[in-house]
Amino acid sequence: MIPTLLGIMVLNFVIVQAAPGGPVEQMIAKIQGLSTNSTDRFSSSGGGELAGTVDKMQQAGKATPAQSKYRGAQGVDPELIKDLEKQFGFDKPASERLWMMISSYASFDFGQSFYRDRSVLDLIIDKLPVSISLGLWTTLLVYLISIPLGIKKAVSDGSKFDVWSSMVIIIGYAIPSFLFAVLLIVLFAGGSFWDVFPLRGLVSENWGEMSWPNKIIDYFWHIALPIFAMVISGFAVLTMLTKNSFMDEIGKQYVITARAKGASEKKVLYGHVFRNAMLIIIAGFPSAFLGILFTSSLLIELIFSLDGLGLLGFESVVSRDYPIMFATLYISTLLGLVVALIGDLMYVLVDPRIDFESRNV
Numbered sequence: 001m002i003p004t005l006l007g008i009m010v011l012n013f014v015i016v017q018a019a020p021g022g023p024v025e026q027m028i029a030k031i032q033g034l035s036t037n038s039t040d041r042f043s044s045s046g047g048g049e050l051a052g053t054v055d056k057m058q059q060a061g062k063a064t065p066a067q068s069k070y071r072g073a074q075g076v077d078p079e080l081i082k083d084l085e086k087q088f089g090f091d092k093p094a095s096e097r098l099w100m101m102i103s104s105y106a107s108f109d110f111g112q113s114f115y116r117d118r119s120v121l122d123l124i125i126d127k128l129p130v131s132i133s134l135g136l137w138t139t140l141l142v143y144l145i146s147i148p149l150g151i152k153k154a155v156s157d158g159s160k161f162d163v164w165s166s167m168v169i170i171i172g173y174a175i176p177s178f179l180f181a182v183l184l185i186v187l188f189a190g191g192s193f194w195d196v197f198p199l200r201g202l203v204s205e206n207w208g209e210m211s212w213p214n215k216i217i218d219y220f221w222h223i224a225l226p227i228f229a230m231v232i233s234g235f236a237v238l239t240m241l242t243k244n245s246f247m248d249e250i251g252k253q254y255v256i257t258a259r260a261k262g263a264s265e266k267k268v269l270y271g272h273v274f275r276n277a278m279l280i281i282i283a284g285f286p287s288a289f290l291g292i293l294f295t296s297s298l299l300i301e302l303i304f305s306l307d308g309l310g311l312l313g314f315e316s317v318v319s320r321d322y323p324i325m326f327a328t329l330y331i332s333t334l335l336g337l338v339v340a341l342i343g344d345l346m347y348v349l350v351d352p353r354i355d356f357e358s359r360n361v
Helices: 002-018 023-031 037-044 048-060 078-088 094-105 120-155 160-174 177-188 212-250 253-260 265-283 285-296 298-303 309-319 322-350
Strands: none
Touching (some): 002 094, 002 322, 120 160, 120 212, 120 265, 120 298, 120 322, 177 298, 212 265, 212 298, 265 285, 285 322, 309 322
8 A cells, every 4th residue: 555655646746747837837927917817816815925925026027037947937037936936845856845745744744735825734624524425425325225226126137127227327327417416406406496405515604503403404404415416427337237246146056056955035145146246346435435535526516616625626736736736636545545445354244255365466
């Protein structure tokens, strides 16, 4: 796990260093009057020390012509560029910056955001409730729906239930989650029909003043629509995977032998087939959970005005806020490795015959 984590961080660090449009170039664009939305928000929010540098650079204007390694830096005072490099940390060699980042990340010290005047760890902690809520409940519901439904479809393959449920699955697979989210808003969130569910936020503004039962109700009232939108588009693939896995196992010789010995269908299905068929389902759990947690929820967060890790990571990429970019990458990678380890342990729980230590690789 440790070499994998280090390899991913080093590779992405190298890629980011080679990518154009970094924070120094964005601030140079501010001087040239070609500011992006991210630098506009930065300068208007105060920006602390960096805001002062922007003002200083804007006052200097094009005082001294200069040849620079940065795109669009012609005519900008080299001393001001050096000052900006120092404040962003680009005055040090890349190898030194990489070592500082890795050593700091080992203790979960992610530094300060370039543009938000807050520590990256505080920002991530603030966004975690939204992402965990979407990822946890969506994954839980998808598995609770898909596995029983897939088993039922495998047992009743070719029946009317299998046919009409397959039609529902195809529709769910064909409609992207963000389009279904828009439909839910139109129907149930004050669009053209009913105004039943709230349109934004994880909880109400007076949530802190509510009693615990009301807090729980308010919380699920707010996340009902976004989770429903994600579940509808997420359960289709897992349901068909479950069905195909069970059908493949049901046709094997050991199942025929168990039936010939007089074992009941329930015993055959859950005593023999279930463990073998569930291995492939467990294998897909880590990627499914992390995909929902960090990527799939981005458009849902935008549509329902939920400020989570997906939106934070997207904005950090657009604004080249490197501390947030690498921190979210580090956390998502670390979580992915830990969840993969949990998946391996679940293999052994489902099928004790699996023994990783005894394999000769």
